[in-house]
Amino acid sequence: MSEIVLQIDGKEVGAEEGMTLLEAARSAGIAIPTLCHHEKLEPYGGCRLCIVELESRGWTKLVVACIYPVENNLIVRTRSGKVDQIRKMILELLLAHAPDAIALQDLAKEYGADKDRFEKEASFCIHCGLCVRYCSEVKKKNAIGFVDRGTRREISFIPEIASKECWNCKECFPLCPTEALQAAFVLTKALISPPHPGPEPRG
Numbered sequence: 001m002s003e004i005v006l007q008i009d010g011k012e013v014g015a016e017e018g019m020t021l022l023e024a025a026r027s028a029g030i031a032i033p034t035l036c037h038h039e040k041l042e043p044y045g046g047c048r049l050c051i052v053e054l055e056s057r058g059w060t061k062l063v064v065a066c067i068y069p070v071e072n073n074l075i076v077r078t079r080s081g082k083v084d085q086i087r088k089m090i091l092e093l094l095l096a097h098a099p100d101a102i103a104l105q106d107l108a109k110e111y112g113a114d115k116d117r118f119e120k121e122a123s124f125c126i127h128c129g130l131c132v133r134y135c136s137e138v139k140k141k142n143a144i145g146f147v148d149r150g151t152r153r154e155i156s157f158i159p160e161i162a163s164k165e166c167w168n169c170k171e172c173f174p175l176c177p178t179e180a181l182q183a184a185f186v187l188t189k190a191l192i193s194p195p196h197p198g199p200e201p202r203g
């Protein structure tokens with residue numbers, strides 16, 4: 001039985017204690033865009049794309065739906081001028097890193113984001129952390145991790161683990177919103193594979 005009742009986009013939604021706004025919205029068929037969320041993983045709140053507007057006692061505030069817990073009588077708007085503007089900006093920043101990512105392009109169309117607004121810094125990885133967290137939390141293998149910090153942060157397979165675990169798994173591949181993961185994997189594979197034998201010495 002639902003313990004909590006809130007309003008999302010004008011619709012009364014029942015939710016259980018401990019659910020997030022994102023889970024409550026999805027259970028009611030209301031879509032909120034996400035880039036770093038996965039139902040099998042701990043809430044992360046990294047990409048901020050799932051931002052929504054809350055109304056409470058005459059005030060509005062912006063919160064991250066994938067980590068914000070449901071409360072009785074909350075009034076939630078998943079789209080508003082402010083929400084759309086922030087999502088547009090986030091997408092423009094991410095598109096500077098991964099301009100060809102289909103998932104980002106589709107969202108950019110919906111939010112009117114300009115993929116050329118910011119100077120390109122193509123790193124292809126948008127740091128959603130899905131691959132790293134999935135490998136750690138679900139597979140318990142830690143075959144992939146983040147290296148470096150700030151703008152130089154990137155994902156990297158750990159060769160010693162990847163050489164044993166990844167070839168027959170690859171469950172993280174479909175989670176990646178860009179091509180970064182596959183590219184990193186190909187690179188790791190090339191580095192780990194024994195070199196191709198050269199031509200036999202003559203004579």
Ligand code: SF4
Nearest residue numbers: 125126128129131176
């Ligand atoms: S490689 Fe892909 S899944 Fe992994 S953190 Fe980067 S964008 Fe996310």
Ligand code: FES
Nearest residue numbers: 034045047048066
């Ligand atoms: S999906 Fe909520 S912050 Fe990324």
